[in-house]
Structure formats: structure tokens, C-alpha cells
Amino acid sequence: MTAPSSDFLRILTERGFIHQCSDMQGLDALAAKGGVVAYVGYDCTAPSLHVGHLLSIMMLHWMQATGAGKPITLMGGGTTRVGDPSGRDETRKILSIDDINANKDALKGVFAKLLTFGEGKTDAIMPDNAEWLTRLNYIEMLRDIGRHFSVNRMMTMDSVRMRLEREQELSFIEFNYMILQSYDFVELARRYGTNLQMGGSDQWGNIVTGVDLGRRMGTHQLYALTCPLLTTSSGAKMGKTAAGAVWLNADMLSNYDYWQFWRNTEDGDVARFLKLFTLLPMAEIDRLAALQGAEINEAKKVLATEATALVRGRDVAEAAAATAKKTFEQGALGDDLPVVTVPAAELASGIGVLSLFVRAGLVASNGEARRQVQGGGLKLNDETVTDAQAVVTEKALRDGVAKLSFGRKKHVLVKAG
């Protein structure tokens, strides 16, 4: 199609957010007059969202920022009780209602960093699909909603077909997820005039099924828009670090580690990530992306600080950047490094190096510490630990702290307490 006329779709297009859209022209016209009401659903399967979810939140952000319309972050208090089979080869573990509610509360905070909530026309709102899904009556649902679904067609959807082809179990409860998600779309259309659902490309099937259901049930025209799934240029699935997923919540992943995640971006991903995960103007991004060789590290630092500022706050991002600078470029101690305190008395009588590294949380067991010593992976005050029998006392403290390092990137400070 020709270039979009709305700022919303123009920005999404040039920044690489768009994977598929059910009707670009139609959506563009709607966005141009500020008439979009878009939602993204978030299931409450964990106590924090991770970077994979960030793309869709960014799309909502841009929509609000460009005045294209109203964002809705739908909490999946109801759908989480069922479990989405999309992109999974195994049935999800069924979560307890208590866990779901606890997760839901923990997720909410992050949205406010990127969206403005309130009562106004383009202010974001956060409903929960438990409000209507838990009230559904089975027979009524079959008559009103179920009759619009063709099982023949459902069997051809990727999420279902993959399980069948691989002869992997697909339980009836999961088979119903698609129906509930489709119904959400219709319900949101009726309640809030929602007309667009966005999500990752793995959600395409569920979303267009909702568009279809809307037509059959007589809503206004609905639209579908998906973003690509996040992978690194070397093909690895993204969003995982040593410690696990890259969580957006600070209590799940420290600010310093979050910053480091972005700092360690592969060269080939820098430009793409700057467009997706920062709000920097395109001209600035083009300048940074043009850097070659070692200079690209400058771009990575900008990416790390901007991306961290967006989710964790500007001051926190700069603190992480400062700590990284001290730690890596000056070999000094950053203020932001994790600190572990050890009772002074214990330190006075001496602690084995191995158990000290375990205490610091850098390694899981004495055995692992021992192996890492053999591999030269542990450092105390920047000196490689060579003797697994060594004992550490308060003499190891420099200005009250000792620095333990695991590999070149993981550091912990030890203090007497």
C-alpha cells in the first residue's frame, strides 16, 4: 500500500512493529481521525511481564502518543484459568485462582510507565476479562457464541494443527481458549467501542478469529494487527538470560542486570532494538546505527540507558550506566552492584572462598565453585582464585568491601555486617 497517512501507522511501520494487519487502509483511516480503541491481552501466568511483552506495550504507547486513540490493557484474569496453547507443545500447568490474582496485581504496575491511565478519551484503561468470562453460562455460551465457530476451521489453526500433527495432547479446555479470546474482543467492542486487537504474531489466529466473530455477532468492523516475535539476529529466542527471563519488574530482575541485558545486544540487533525499544527520533537512531566496529558500543550504551529509562525510570537507568562505566571501563567499584553482608564475627574466623561465592549467590554450590576455580572463572578483588582451600578474612576487605566476580560480567560486593 501507499505510505500510511496516520502518524500511528507511519511510526509503527518505519520502526518495524508491523508483522500482519487485517486491513491497513481501513485502520489507517480510523487512526487518522483518532478513532482507534485498541486492546492487548496479557495473561497472568507469571508475576511479571518480560521483554517479549514490551513490543505490544510499545505499540499501545505509540498509539496514545500519536493521538490515534485509546489503549486498553486487558488483564487475562479469566483466560489464564484456561491457558493459551498457541506456540506451546505442552499443556500449560493449570494455575490456582490465588496465583492468578497475585500475578495480576504484580503485572499492573509496569503499564503506567508507558501509558497514561485515566478517564479521558484517549486515556488507557485496564479491565479484566474475569469480569465477563467467569459469568458465562455454558448452555447460553454454546448457543450465543459457540454456534459461530466452525470446528473444521478451528482444526486448521496453527495452534491446534501443530499439536495434532505432532500427536501431542491438546485438551478440550485449551481448545476453548480461542473462543474465549474471540469473545473478549466482541465484549470489549460492546463495552468500550474497541475496534483493534494487537499482539505478537503467534496471536494472529486468535485475533482474526475474534474479528470474524465480531462480524457474525454484529459488532462494528474489527481490525487485527500483529508485531513480529522477538528473536536475535543469530536466531536465538530472545528474552532469556542466564538467570532466566528478562523481567520488566525490578523485584524480579535488578536495574543493573536489566541495563546489562540491553548493553549486551548483538551488533546486528542494535538498530532494530533502538527503533522498537526506545523513543529516540529516527534521525538519531540512523546516526547511531551507522557506527561501525567497536564504535557500535556507544550505540549499545544509548540503547541500554534509553530502554532502561523507559521501563525502570531515567534516574535508575543512569545509575546503572554509571556503575557499568566504573566496573568495566575504570575497574572501580560501582555503587549499584549487588551487596551481600556477612557477619563480622564469621569473617574474623575466616570463611572458605568457595562458600563465600555461594553466599554471594554467584554459584549454586561448593561443587560448582570448585569447578569454576579450576576453570579460572572466579575472582576475589580482581585476582583469579587459584586455591579452592583458601580462607577469606576481613583482611580481604578494601575500604570495607571485597569484590567477588564470576566471569567478567557478574560482580557482587561483600561487606562485614
Added chain:
RNA sequence: GGGGGAAUGUCCCGAGCGGCAAAGGGGGCGGACUGUAAAUCCGCUGGCUACGCCUUCGCAGGUUCGAGUCCUGCUUCCCCCA
């Protein structure tokens, strides 16, 4: 209902004559090289009070000096027949 097969190191896949802390991958971690990148090469990838001890092969028993390996029962999954 009848018959046949499967479950292995709590990340995954997967070998395993009765002597096994258990082959080989993948993934992950560490080292070298670099730019806190990628690629490549090397090492590690049950626990401990550590030349020894303890716990691991779906669950529970049994045979044996000794069981992941053999026998019995149970659980779960898959295939074929009805």
C-alpha cells in the same frame, strides 16, 4: 475389554551385556580471542565435612555379593485390535 510399547541425570533430546555418577547431542555456564558483540577453539554442566561418603534412571516391593539393567504389583502416556 484384549494385545504390544514407553517412562533415564528435576533444562531438553537421548544411549545404556547385572559392577554406573551412567555414552552422545542440544541448551547453559566458565576460559582464550575480542569491543561487556558475533563467530571460533578449550573446559565444565548430581551433593558433601571430598584420594572418601551420600543421593539419583516413573512409584512400591522382590531376586542378587551387587539392579537403570532381571521378576511382581501400581501410576501415567503411546500404538494396534474390539
